Amino acid sequence: MLLKGECTAAVRLVYDLPSLRLVLGLSRERNCIEGRAGRLEAVVQLDIVSADVEESLLGEALASILLLKPVCIEGDKNVYDELLARYVARLFREEVSRLKRLFHKSYERLQVADIYPVVARMARLQRIYPWLRTVYGNALRRGDYYTWLRGVVQDVALHELGASGVWLPAKLVDSGPGQKLRLVQQLGGAPKVAQLLGNIASQVSLSLLQAIPQTLLIESISRKPHPLTRDPLLLVRLDAARIATKLIRFEDQLYAITGVKRLLRSVKLSRKGIIRSVRTVEAGGFRPAVVKRYIDITAVKWLAASIASLPLPRPRLRALARLNAEYYYNRLLEERGFNVPQPLLIDPRRRQAAYSYIEGVDLVAILQRESLPEPYREAGRLLARLHSSGVALWDANPSNFVYDGKRLYVVDLEQAREINGIQDAAWDVAVACYYSLLYAPHNGPERARMIASGYLEAGGNREVLLEAAKHKYMVPFLAAVPPNVLEKTRRVILAAASSGEN
Numbered sequence: 281m282l283l284k285g286e287c288t289a290a291v292r293l294v295y296d297l298p299s300l301r302l303v304l305g306l307s308r309e310r311n312c313i314e315g316r317a318g319r320l321e322a323v324v325q326l327d328i329v330s331a332d333v334e335e336s337l338l339g340e341a342l343a344s345i346l347l348l349k350p351v352c353i354e355g356d357k358n359v360y361d362e363l364l365a366r367y368v369a370r371l372f373r374e375e376v377s378r379l380k381r382l383f384h385k386s387y388e389r390l391q392v393a394d395i396y397p398v399v400a401r402m403a404r405l406q407r408i409y410p411w412l413r414t415v416y417g418n419a420l421r422r423g424d425y426y427t428w429l430r431g432v433v434q435d436v437a438l439h440e441l442g443a444s445g446v447w448l449p450a451k452l453v454d455s456g457p458g459q460k461l462r463l464v465q466q467l468g469g470a471p472k473v474a475q476l477l478g479n480i481a482s483q484v485s486l487s488l489l490q491a492i493p494q495t496l497l498i499e500s501i502s503r504k505p506h507p508l509t510r511d512p513l514l515l516v517r518l519d520a521a522r523i524a525t526k527l528i529r530f531e532d533q534l535y536a537i538t539g540v541k542r543l544l545r546s547v548k549l550s551r552k553g554i555i556r557s558v559r560t561v562e563a564g565g566f567r568p569a570v571v572k573r574y575i576d577i578t579a580v581k582w583l584a585a586s587i588a589s590l591p592l593p594r595p596r597l598r599a600l601a602r603l604n605a606e607y608y609y610n611r612l613l614e615e616r617g618f619n620v621p622q623p624l625l626i627d628p629r630r631r632q633a634a635y636s637y638i639e640g641v642d643l644v645a646i647l648q649r650e651s652l653p654e655p656y657r658e659a660g661r662l663l664a665r666l667h668s669s670g671v672a673l674w675d676a677n678p679s680n681f682v683y684d685g686k687r688l689y690v691v692d693l694e695q696a697r698e699i700n701g702i703q704d705a706a707w708d709v710a711v712a713c714y715y716s717l718l719y720a721p722h723n724g725p726e727r728a729r730m731i732a733s734g735y736l737e738a739g740g741n742r743e744v745l746l747e748a749a750k751h752k753y754m755v756p757f758l759a760a761v762p763p764n765v766l767e768k769t770r771r772v773i774l775a776a777a778s779s780g781e782n
Contacts, residue, residue: 287305287307287309287310287311287312287323288307288309288323289305289306289307289323289355290305290306290307290308290326290355290356290359291305291306291353291354291355291356291357291359291360292304292305292306292323292352292353292354292355293305293306293345293346293350293352293353293360294350294351294352294353294354295345295348295350295351296351297348297415297496298414298415298418298493298496298499299318299493299495299496300318300319300320300492300493300496301318301319301320302319302320302321302345303319303320303321303322304322304324304342304345305321305322305323305324306323306324306325306326306329306359306360306363307323307324307325307326308325308326309325310325311323311324311325311328318493320492324342326359326363328342329342329343329363330363330366333346333363333366333367333370334366334367334370339408340405340408341409343367344405344409344412346363346364346367347367347398347401347402347405347416348415348416348419349419349424349425349428349429364432365432365435365436365439368397368398368432368433368436369436371397371398371400371401372397372433372436372453373453374397374401375396375397375400375401376392376396376397376450376453377453378400379392379450379516382600382628382629383604383628384600384601384604384605384608385604385605385608386518386604386607386608386626387450387451388450388451388608389518389519389520389607389608389611390449390450390451390516390517390518391447391448391449391450391516391517391518391519392447392448392450392453392515392516393446393447393448393515393516394430394433394434394445394446394447394448395426395429395430395433395515396512396515396516397433398429398433399420399508399509399512399515400512400515402416402420402509403505403508403509403510403512406500406505406509410497410500410501411492411496411497411500412500413500413501413503413505413509414496414499414500414503415496415500416505416506416509417503417505417506417509420506420508420509421506430446447517450516507527510526510527511525511526511527513525513526513629514527518607518623518626519611520611520614520622520623521607521623521624521625521626521633522537522624522625522626523625523626523627523628524625524626524627524629524630524632526629526630530571530625530627530630530632530634531571533625534561534569534571534624534625534634535561537624537625537634538561538568538569538624539568558570558571558572558692559571559572559573560637561634561637567637567639568636568637569624569634569635569636569637570621570634570635570636570637571632571633571634572606572632572633572634572635573631573632574599574600574602574603574631574632574633574694575599575631575632579599579602582595582596582597582602583597585756588756588759589707589756591752592703592707592752592753592756593672593674593697593703593704593707595674595675595695596694596695599631600628600631602694602695603626603628603631603632603633603694604628605693605694605695605696605697606633606692606693606694606696607623607626607633609671609693609696609697610623610635610693611623612671613666613669613671613690613693613696616669618662618665618666618669618690619687619688619689619690620689620690620691620693621635621636621637621638621689621691622635622636623635623636624636635691638682638684638689638691639684640682640683640684640685640689641682641683642678642679642680642681642682642683643655643656643659643678643679643681643682643683643716644677644678644679644716644719645679646683647678647716647719647720651720651722651723651726651727652723652726652727652730654730655681655683655688656678656716656727656730656731656734657730657731657733657734657737658683658688658734659678659681659688659712659731659734660709660712660730660731660732660733660734660735660736660737660738660740661734661735661737661738662681662688662690662734662738663676663705663708663709663712663731663734663735663740664734664735664736664737664738664739664740665738665739666690666708667699667705667708667740667741667744668738668739668740670698670699671696671697671698671699672696672697672698672699672704672705672707672708673690673693673695673696673708674695674696674697674704674707674708674711675692675694675695675711676707676708676709676711676712676715677711677712677715677716678712678715678716679715680692702741702743702744702747703747705741705744705747706744706745706747706748706750706753707748707753709731709732709735709744709745709748709773710748710753710754710773712731713727713728713731713732713748713769713772713773714728714753714754714757714761714766714769715757717757717761717765717766717769718757718760718761721761721762721765724765724768724769725765725768725769725771725772726772728769728772728773729772729776732745732772732773732776732777733776736776742777743777745773745774745776745777746774746777746778748773748777749770749771749773749774749777751770753770754766754767754769754770
C-alpha cells in the first residue's frame with residue numbers, strides 16, 4: 281500500500297465527520313490510502329472514482345461521500361464540480377425512474393422535490409454502509425447543508441432538464457440509463473481492471489474499518505435514521521392527494537386530513553359490503569371518507585371475474601395496478617367534467633387509498649324503493665359520455681353509480697381503461713344491463729331498455745349496443761341469472777340498437 285506522501289492529487293476534499301476527519305484526493309496517476317484512528321486519507325485515481333460515480337464500481341463507497349458538503353476543497357475545484365454533477369444527474373435518472381414502478385400511470389401526475397433523488401439514494405446507501413446513518417442524519421439536520429445541496433441539484437436540474445424550482449414534474453426527468461464508462465478500454469484491459477478493483481476494494485474496506493471510530497458505528501446502529509431517509513416519499517407529492525408516509529399509521533394520517541382528529545374516540549371504520557374492499561370512516565354521524573384496501577381478501581373476486589369473462593376484456597388483477605388506475609382515471613374524469621369522488625390519501629406501498637365519501641344511494645340500493653328508477657336512464661347517458669371521451673369502466677355494475685338526488689357519480693374506477701376497441705364499450709353496456717338482474721330480476725329488461733335509450737340519447741354509438749347484444753356478453757351471468765331473463769334483456773338491447781328508439 282502506498283502512503284499519502286507518495287501520491288499527488290488534482291483536488292483534495294476534506295470532510296469533518298463525527299470523530300473522523302476524511303480526506304479524499306482525486307489523482308490522475310495512482311492510488312494511495314492511509315488510515316488510522318480518527319483519520320482516513322485516500323488518494324484515488326479519478327477514473328476509479330468516476331466509475332464508482334457512474335457505474336457503482338465500488339458499490340458507491342466513494343461516491344456516497346460526495347453527497348456530503350466538504351469543509352474544504354484544495355486544488356482544482358472544477359474536477360470536483362464535474363464529478364458531483366455527473367453523480368447527481370445519475371441519481372435524478374435512477375431514483376425518479378424508480379417511482380414509475382410504484383406509481384405506474386399516476387407517475388405523470390407526480391412532482392418530486394429537487395433534493396428527492398439525493399435523499400432517496402442516501403436512504404439506500406445507509407442500509408449498505410451503516411456508519412452513513414449518523415453522517416447523513418447530522419447533515420440533514422443542518423440548514424447550511426440544504427442550501428448547499430439545493431444549489432447543486434438546481435444547477436444539475438436546470439442543465440439536464442431545463443427545469444427550475446423546488447418541485448419538479450417527475451415526467452420531465454430522463455429515465456434513460458445514461459452514458460456509461462467503458463472501463464476495460466479506459467483502464468487498459470480486463471486483467472488490469474480486475475487487479476485494480478481487488479486492490480482498491482481491499483484497501484478501502486480495510487482502511488475504513490481502521491479509521492471509523494467504534495463509537496460512530498455503535499451510534500449509527502442504535503439511532504433511528506433521519507425521517508427523510510426513513511421515508512423519502514415525504515419529498516414526493518401527487519397533484520390532488522397526499523401520499524401516505526410509512527412513518528405514521530394510514531388511519532391517523534387520514535383522520536388528520538379529514539378533520540375528524542378531534543373526534544377520535546367516536547371514529548369507526550365499517551365495511552360497505554361483503555364482497556367490497558371499501559370501509560367507511562364515520563365520526564359522530566359524519567362520514568368524510570372511504571378507505572379502500574386493494575389487497576383485501578375480497579380482491580379474489582377479480583380472479584373469478586377474469587375467468588368468467590373469457591374471452592371478453594380482462595380485469596386487472598395486481599393490487600398496485602388497480603390502485604394506480606383508480607387514481608389516474610379519477611383525476612382524468614374529474615378534469616373532463618365527470619362527477620367522481622375526491623382523492624384524499626394514496627398509499628401505494630401498503631396498497632390502500634382514501635377517497636371522499638359521496639352522500640347518496642347506489643343504483644342497486646335504489647332498487648329497494650322502485651324497480652324502474654330514472655337514474656338508470658342517466659347511467660346510460662353517463663356511459664355514452666364516458667365512451668365519447670375514450671374511457672371505459674369495465675366494472676360498470678350499478679353499485680358503482682351513486683345518485684345524490686341531483687347528480688350521478690361514478691366510483692370504484694380501479695378497472696377503468698382507455699377504449700381500445702368496441703368490445704370495451706360493449707362490455708360496459710352489457711354489465712350495466714345484466715348486473716342488476718342479480719339483485720332484482722323483475723323488470724330487468726325494462727331497466728336495460730332505459731339504459732340503452734339513455735345511451736343513444738347522449739350520442740352513444742348504436743354499433744356498441746349491437747355488439748353488447750351478442751350472446752357472449754351474457755354468458756358470464758348465466759350461473760346466477762335465469763337464462764330466460766337474460767335472453768329477454770339481450771333482446772331489449774338488440775331492439776333498442778336496431779330501431780334506434782330513444
